Amino acid sequence: MTxxxxxxxxxxxxxxxxxxxxxxxxxxxxxxxxxxxSRALNGSARKVKQENVARxxxxxxxLNYVPNASAQSTRRGDRSTIALIISEVTDPYFSWIAExxxxxxxxxxxxxxxxxxxxxxxxxxxxxxxxxxxxxxAIIIAGSPRGSGEVASEIRAELEAYEADGGRAVDxxxxxxxxxAVELGNRRGARALAQSLxxxxxxxxxxxxxxxxxxxxxxxxxxxxEGLAAAxxxxxxxxxxxxxxxxxxxxxxxxxxxxSLIEQTEVVFAVNDMMALGALAALRSxxxxxxxxxxxxxxxxxxxxxxxxxxLTSVRIPLKQVGAQAVELGLSERGARTAVRSVESSxxxxxxxxxxx
Amino acid sequence: MTxxxxxxxxxxxxxxxxxxxxxxxxxxxxxxxxxxxSRALNGSARKVKQENVARxxxxxxxLNYVPNASAQSTRRGDRSTIALIISEVTDPYFSWIAExxxxxxxxxxxxxxxxxxxxxxxxxxxxxxxxxxxxxxAIIIAGSPRGSGEVASEIRAELEAYEADGGRAVDxxxxxxxxxAVELGNRRGARALAQSLxxxxxxxxxxxxxxxxxxxxxxxxxxxxEGLAAAxxxxxxxxxxxxxxxxxxxxxxxxxxxxSLIEQTEVVFAVNDMMALGALAALRSxxxxxxxxxxxxxxxxxxxxxxxxxxLTSVRIPLKQVGAQAVELGLSERGARTAVRSVESSxxxxxxxxxxx
DNA sequence: GCTATTCTGGAAAACGTATTCCGGTAGTGC
DNA sequence: GCACTACCGGAATACGTTTTCCAGAATAGC
Numbered sequence: 109m110t111x112x113x114x115x116x117x118x119x120x121x122x123x124x125x126x127x128x129x130x131x132x133x134x135x136x137x138x139x140x141x142x143x144x145x146s147r148a149l150n151g152s153a154r155k156v157k158q159e160n161v162a163r164x165x166x167x168x169x170x171l172n173y174v175p176n177a178s179a180q181s182t183r184r185g186d187r188s189t190i191a192l193i194i195s196e197v198t199d200p201y202f203s204w205i206a207e208x209x210x211x212x213x214x215x216x217x218x219x220x221x222x223x224x225x226x227x228x229x230x231x232x233x234x235x236x237x238x239x240x241x242x243x244x245x246a247i248i249i250a251g252s253p254r255g256s257g258e259v260a261s262e263i264r265a266e267l268e269a270y271e272a273d274g275g276r277a278v279d280x281x282x283x284x285x286x287x288x289a290v291e292l293g294n295r296r297g298a299r300a301l302a303q304s305l306x307x308x309x310x311x312x313x314x315x316x317x318x319x320x321x322x323x324x325x326x327x328x329x330x331x332x333x334e335g336l337a338a339a340x341x342x343x344x345x346x347x348x349x350x351x352x353x354x355x356x357x358x359x360x361x362x363x364x365x366x367x368s369l370i371e372q373t374e375v376v377f378a379v380n381d382m383m384a385l386g387a388l389a390a391l392r393s394x395x396x397x398x399x400x401x402x403x404x405x406x407x408x409x410x411x412x413x414x415x416x417x418x419x420l421t422s423v424r425i426p427l428k429q430v431g432a433q434a435v436e437l438g439l440s441e442r443g444a445r446t447a448v449r450s451v452e453s454s455x456x457x458x459x460x461x462x463x464x465x
Numbered sequence: 466m467t468x469x470x471x472x473x474x475x476x477x478x479x480x481x482x483x484x485x486x487x488x489x490x491x492x493x494x495x496x497x498x499x500x501x502x503s504r505a506l507n508g509s510a511r512k513v514k515q516e517n518v519a520r521x522x523x524x525x526x527x528l529n530y531v532p533n534a535s536a537q538s539t540r541r542g543d544r545s546t547i548a549l550i551i552s553e554v555t556d557p558y559f560s561w562i563a564e565x566x567x568x569x570x571x572x573x574x575x576x577x578x579x580x581x582x583x584x585x586x587x588x589x590x591x592x593x594x595x596x597x598x599x600x601x602x603a604i605i606i607a608g609s610p611r612g613s614g615e616v617a618s619e620i621r622a623e624l625e626a627y628e629a630d631g632g633r634a635v636d637x638x639x640x641x642x643x644x645x646a647v648e649l650g651n652r653r654g655a656r657a658l659a660q661s662l663x664x665x666x667x668x669x670x671x672x673x674x675x676x677x678x679x680x681x682x683x684x685x686x687x688x689x690x691e692g693l694a695a696a697x698x699x700x701x702x703x704x705x706x707x708x709x710x711x712x713x714x715x716x717x718x719x720x721x722x723x724x725s726l727i728e729q730t731e732v733v734f735a736v737n738d739m740m741a742l743g744a745l746a747a748l749r750s751x752x753x754x755x756x757x758x759x760x761x762x763x764x765x766x767x768x769x770x771x772x773x774x775x776x777l778t779s780v781r782i783p784l785k786q787v788g789a790q791a792v793e794l795g796l797s798e799r800g801a802r803t804a805v806r807s808v809e810s811s812x813x814x815x816x817x818x819x820x821x822x
Numbered sequence: 823g824c825t826a827t828t829c830t831g832g833a834a835a836a837c838g839t840a841t842t843c844c845g846g847t848a849g850t851g852c
Numbered sequence: 853g854c855a856c857t858a859c860c861g862g863a864a865t866a867c868g869t870t871t872t873c874c875a876g877a878a879t880a881g882c
Contacts, residue, residue, distance in 0.1 A: 118802045121628075121643040128600075128630035130868060141832045146870060154871090157830070172626040177598040179868035182535040183837050197560045197567065197579075198768070206554045210581050219595065222554075222579040224567050238576065241534040243485075269529040271478075273485035286478040355768065411555075411712065415746045417774035445475045487838055498862045503840060511841090514860070536838035539867050 129171035137167040149175070187245035187275070190438060192222045193235050195251040199354070200410040201380060201427065205250050205280065208431020216439055218245065225252075227353070229259040236266045239275075246276040246438030248431075251324065252283070271442070278438045280430060281324040288437040288447045290430050294324055295331035297423040297453040298377075301405060302335025304455045305375055309464030310403065314347045314369060316361050316378040316387055325353065328379045328407055347373075351383065358386025363394070370394075373402055375461060381406035381413050381422055388416070388460075403461040418459035425453045486528035494524035506532070544602035544632070546576045547795060550592050552584045552608040556711070557767040558737060558784065562607050562637065565788020573796060575602065582609075584710070586616040593623045596632075603633040603795030605788075608681065609640070628799070635795045637787060638681040645794040645804045647787050651681055652688035654780040654810040655734075658762060659692025661812045662732055666821030667760065668698065671726060672705045673718050673735040673744055682710065685736045685764055704730075708740065715743025720751070727751075730759055732818060738763035738770050738779055745773070745817075760818040775816035782810045 135145035140160050147156045148164035156164075167173075181188070190213050194202040206222055213220045221244070225232045232252060239247050247270065252263070264285060267277045277287040281294075305313070315332060318325040333343055349365060351357035358378055370391075378384035384406030391398055398404050399418055406413075409424035433449045440447070492502035497517055504513045505521035513521075524530075538545070547570050551559040563579055570577045578601070582589045589609060596604050604627065609620070621642060624634045628644070636646040662670075672689060675682040690700055706722060708714035715735055727748075735741035741763030748755055755761050756775055763770075766781035790806045797804070 118805055119641075119643045120802055122625070132868080142869090143832060143834095143871080144830085147831095150870085152870080155830070160831085172629070174594060174598045174626075174630075176539065176600065176868050177595075178535045178539040178600065179837090180870080181837095182533065182539050182839080182867090183869045183871080185837070197554070197563045198557065200555065200557070203554045203560050207581075210554065219580065223576065224564075237531060238534075241531045243533065243535065268479070269531075272529070284476075286476045413770075415742055415773065445477055448475055488840095489838075499839085500841080500862060500864095501860085504861090507840085509840075512860070517861085533838050536867090537840080539837090539869080540839045540841085542867070 128176070129173045131173070131175065133171055134164060134167045134173050137171060138163040140164060149173075181243065185243075187243050189219045189221055189242070189244050190435065191235075191239040191242075191244040191247045192220055193225055193232060193239075193247065193249045193252075194222065195225050195227045195353075197222070197224055199382060200413070201382075201408050202250060204410065204427035205431040205434075208428035209248060209435055210431075211428070212432035212435040216435070218439075227251075229263065233259060233263050233266060236263060236270065240266065240270045240273065244275060246278060246435075248278045248280065248434045248438055250280040250434075252279070252281065276438045276440075276442060278434045280434055283324075286446055288440075288442075289449075290433045290437065291448055291450040292324065292425055292430065293450055293453050294327035295334070297425070297455070298328040298331030298407070299335040300453075300455050301377065301407070301421075301423050302332045303338065304457060305377075305403075305405065305461060306335070306339050306341075308457070308461060310375045310461070311341065312372055312374040313341070313343060314349065314365075314373040314376045315343060316349050316351060316358055316376060316383050318353055318379060319350055319357075325379045332377055353380060353383065355382045355386040355389075358383030358388075359390045360386075362387035362390035365390075370396060370402060374464065375403035375405060377405045377407075379407055381408045381410045381420060384420060384422075385413060385416060388420075399460050399462055403464075405461055409456050421458045421461040422456050423453050424456050426451055485533070486530045488530070488532065490528055491521060491524045491530050494528060495520040497521060506530075538600070542600075544600050546578055546599070546601050547792065548592075548596040548599075548601040548604045549577055549579045550582055550589060550596075550604065550606045550609075551579065552582050552710075554579070554581055556739060557770070558739075558765050559607060561767065561784035562788040562791075565785035566605060566792055567788075568785070569789035569792040573792070575792075575796075584608075586620065590616060590620050590623060593620060593627065597623065597627045597630065601632060603635060603792075605635045605637065605791045605795055607637040607791075609636070609638065633795045633797075633799060635791045637791055640681075643803055645797075645799075646806075647790045647794065648805055648807040649681065649782055649787065650807055650810050651684035652691070654782070654812070655685040655688030655764065656692040657810075657812050658734065658764070658778075658780050659689045660695065661814060662734075662762065662818060663692070663696050663698075665814070665818060667732045667818070669729055669731040670698070670700060670704060671722075671730040671733045672700060673715055673733060673740050674705050674707050675710055675736060676707055676714070682736045689734055710737060710740065712739045712743040712746075715740030715745075716747045717743075719744035719747035722747075727753060727759060731821065732760035732762060734762045734764075736764055738765045738767045738777060741777060741779075742770060742773060745777075756817050756819055760821075762818050766813050778815045778818040779813050780810050781813050783808055 131145050132142050135142040144156055144160055145164050147154050148161045192206060192209050196202055210220045223235050271277055279285060279287045279289040315329055317329045349361045351361035378387055384404055388398055388404055396402055405421040407423045409422035430451055437447055488502050489499050492499040501513055501517055502521050504511050505518045549563060549566050553559055567577045580592050628634055634644040636642060636644045672686055674686045706718045708718035735744055741761055745755055745761055753759055762778040764780045766779035787808055794804055
């Protein structure tokens, strides 16, 4: 049954050496000065005799030399990586932004360091400090929890200090902070979604919102409200349910949703697709048919989720492009006023919200 | 229509300063020596008078001082970050592994740098060199393209050099390379899936495999074949279709799939869930009902995809745990033989593969 | 053949930090 | 008052680089 070599294979390997080779070792082996070795290895402005270059390269190869990046950057004082702070890696919303950031950064010959906040402001603060300490070229923050009070202002102060030291902070959201930003048009998008749903004949709404009233997701609630207001419809507090920004969050909210509220609701708008899908699963297991009994809309229009049944109505944001724009801002010259890029989102009507009557 | 403050807001901000404060600045402001400042700021073994500590801290605060991480680590020679190399951020398979890695690393007080290969071996090589240069504590590689020949052996050499310099390489997959590894049991899992499908009464199979015959995904094909072999069923070459490891890949393969092959097939096994979903969409748009006409199974059992309709049969791998194990290996003492951890996967039968007859 | 110029190599300084080593001060025991 | 021992601050050195500065050699120009 156990095929040979399939598992549990443990391979003998060479003992470990002690210490990485330095440029001094290379220089000694090549019989040149350390300065010459440095010049030969990184092609500085200065020329070095062809023969010496060859010897140095040969020695470096031989010793498996790799420059010590820390030493290089202390000396050069350079900023060569871009830091990306996101809330959650497993959330496709963030991973698509990350994709865009990484791709664009690579085009510029820069590397990206991705870190995760888990939506804790204290972690965000810690990470910003870390990247400041690492002299990152730019810090891109997507989906900051941007807690209230204390921590929020510490975060702001830290970012300002970072910019004062020559770094660039870029915010993905409409934060009103004095940093460059890529604006997602959450409010506008949600407004458009509300209007589209009204256009389909929906009149009675419920919203599954984020855990509290801060952050960019709340703009979606706000925009949705504005859209409804145009038809003189208001959202009562009981019609706004709150839960975590995840599949589980949506599931929990929909599971605990008051039966009479469901009864009265024609369409549920969840502020992101993951929550919408969680809600979908919960509704279904409660015997509520979607969209027959209740229609459902999400936000983000995240790719791999597009083929659920019923296909989910959502608002598409060009997330990769958002990431790319953030990089461009981060690499651009810092102006006296904050720069804001924005991106167009579009309502995608699908089977989960059929026209009513 | 345009609400004030919603968009296009550009904020005046302070002019940028020139240079980050160094520990020397702090020491000068506090009126102590640089050595004392250093000792006060990082709590070294040496004690420094309470009053001086206070003055130094005060000055640091005042100047918004943050230590220069590069300088610190050139001096200390420390290795304090873990590098994670994955193929694709947007693929939930990888992002769940990343989640596990990041979470576990944080428990150990380490930070993680995530980089993306895009499945190009040359990029992998470049990244390994980068991390070697940055003196990462460990390099965890998930889903290496592990190209053939030339580059593959360069990669191996680079990793060996990295370990010789004191780093730790951890491989997520069964690679047969002389590095510690977390084994996913791909072959075993696929074999079990095949057996389960046979148990349900399926007899005619097709496989949607990766673009070529290398890498861990091919073990899934191999294991599947082994499982079928137990019932004396063989997979003809025409029954193994190849495409990219993505939704699009699965979609393309299924779109181009020969109609008579579909006719003859009872169940399609795609080597990962994303491809399965792509195939699902394509089949559907060709008018092929799933599972009525053709059943479908995937692999990975990735969370947000679980509630497609029909629910997708798949093989669940505890991906977060895989990431965590990789970190443990990377932080453990290096032994004379490679260590291998393995993880249990389990077949999840769902509606996409109903029992036959 | 002599001077002026261009090359190119090496010694030394610098980057910002941590740490070793030295010396002075204060405290303790007589 | 003296010797001995903590204690703690500062000067100097080290980390592995890049870069400046100097000097010798080679080349060019006459």
